[in-house]
Amino acid sequence: MNLEDTLLMIPGPVPVAPRILRAMSKPIIGHRGSEFGKMYAECRETLQEVFATKNDIFIISGSGSCAMEAAVGNIIGEKDTLVAIENGKFGERFREIGGRYGNVKSVKSDWTKGEPIDLEKVETALAEGAKAVSLVHNETSVGIKNPASEVGKLAKKYGALFIMDGVTSIGGDDVQVDKWGVDLAVVGSQKCLGAPPGASAISVSEKAWGSMVAKPPYYMDLKSYKKSADKDQTPYTPAVPLFFAMHEALLIIKEEGVQARIKRHEMYANAVRAAADGMNIEMFPQLNKHSKYSNTVSAMKIPAGIDDGKLRGGMKELGIQVSGGQGSLSGKIFRIGTMGNVSKRDILSTIEALELVLHKNGVVKKIGAGIEAASNILM
């Protein structure tokens, strides 16, 4: 099987548009020159638009986890408390990172059951006092969009900084960093932005600048990033090819328009959910008043009559890779990512492949309901 021909419909990395791959493979330029500086400045400007913020914004030569740690490690010191909201694998990661720097108060939902966040518990934890609260906006492990705006209000009410992982939402779903009061927001390159993996970006509010610890990790020291960004540079050697790629990916976003891009992601997720409904596949997440289905990844229960290996293996044979469940959800759910620069054709191919595999395994009696439901949304 030709791996280069496999369509990645997973919650990142996403397929990278050929023009981005071409941009990435340009000959390397020195990163202290004006050409690099111009490129970096343009990236930062477009990222502000994508984040919907006037805050400072920087690109980090490290993946999303590096940016998450930059957010926590610059804010949480030994005596500080982070309220870590957890309803998935990446929420857990914030707790783990927080534990390296200070105290963590964890507000958990049982993500192995796809439980949504309980805002009352969040408020109780914040009322006890905390320097910051962390939230994963779009929790890919369960396919839930968490209530960022509401958490932002609670953070404001209790005077805590709001750290938000927008790794898999920013650039694909509606994110309003300034309106929601997000003090530190992070995004990964290889998700909705449509670029290759390895880079990330972080925005920093005025309030966050006033609350920095004295000794953050050196490589993630946001004050150094700011000092260098004022000269259109990065503090350490940047991953120049990933900056080339990010620049091209952001050009594509500007051409499409941020709002149109968000609408397109919403439409894709709607199409997947409609198809699931048409094929009697149950969505995995439990929702409540403030929680919604993710618009960038759809988590579904593996239907009775087929197992994970047959479902995903069958789709891979047709050239399409989708994701399984993580941790104890392995074998119970599967997930289809619909992020970045994928096309209607990609969505339809994926649903078609899923329907065919379910049909061959006797789960779906008659071919057509899934693809028809999706086409009603897409066409």
Add this chain to the structure above:
Amino acid sequence: MNLEDTLLMIPGPVPVAPRILRAMSKPIIGHRGSEFGKMYAECRETLQEVFATKNDIFIISGSGSCAMEAAVGNIIGEKDTLVAIENGKFGERFREIGGRYGNVKSVKSDWTKGEPIDLEKVETALAEGAKAVSLVHNETSVGIKNPASEVGKLAKKYGALFIMDGVTSIGGDDVQVDKWGVDLAVVGSQKCLGAPPGASAISVSEKAWGSMVAKPPYYMDLKSYKKSADKDQTPYTPAVPLFFAMHEALLIIKEEGVQARIKRHEMYANAVRAAADGMNIEMFPQLNKHSKYSNTVSAMKIPAGIDDGKLRGGMKELGIQVSGGQGSLSGKIFRIGTMGNVSKRDILSTIEALELVLHKNGVVKKIGAGIEAASNILM
């Protein structure tokens, strides 16, 4: 001027061979699959050969400074002492990183004068007790190759761990991690390895594994790297394109042979030094018994009769970028990097351009001595 046509003869980033650029721009693959695993395992194996070590070795999706911090941040805790040997900008960086994690005892030479390291002072500092000692093997800011083998002996004598920055030597100059007793050695992708910037690698000795702190930075937690590497994976999303590039760069190194590559770098540096001598340009570093000229970057004094702007500007007009001095050395020295996959043609072009610029500015009376001296080494 076409920046893509500028020959980068700086101490990194280096020109990247077209076959590496092509490898980098392959469609992205999932990083949890066996294809990625195979590639990562092959990279690690070749890196062991390049490092001359049997130690564990990992690739980090972050630049050399990230790997330097990984080395220090996993070893130095609040109550530990790092002896930081400094005779250049990157030696200073180890001191700064060390200060984020514990106590630092600095052993300084005046790098603005190009002073070599005083091993007696190093021994005195180590005799007072330290958990680790850090050394920059090849200090590009001054063009000196520091005495790594001797520092390794002192570290052993006083029971300290030896942290070595081989960012600009490994893959280009002779480095013997096991023989010298280097406990943590780091290299950058964009120097002698000939790959694009943004990745780095680190080797970890058995002794280092036994001395890890409890809470290193999350993104740089070497124990996580080891746990994942046992499954041919990385703990966090890797910069897949940079891994593609690293893999191809390491294939090139295997094809050339590590020893042949070291000899080639030595020959290039000899050619630059012979040319400098032929044009009456003074080398910048002061050497002593244990210090040598760098074999990957040559630091020279800017000759009387020309200034930095005219020298480097004139060369850039001819399509060749060389480096100036850093910090207070700006305007006093210039540096020619001869790292990675550059060719004899690149070396000769650079020397020719330098000679022509010096001639046009009246510094060199007659054209020919520089290029002839270099050709005697290269041909």
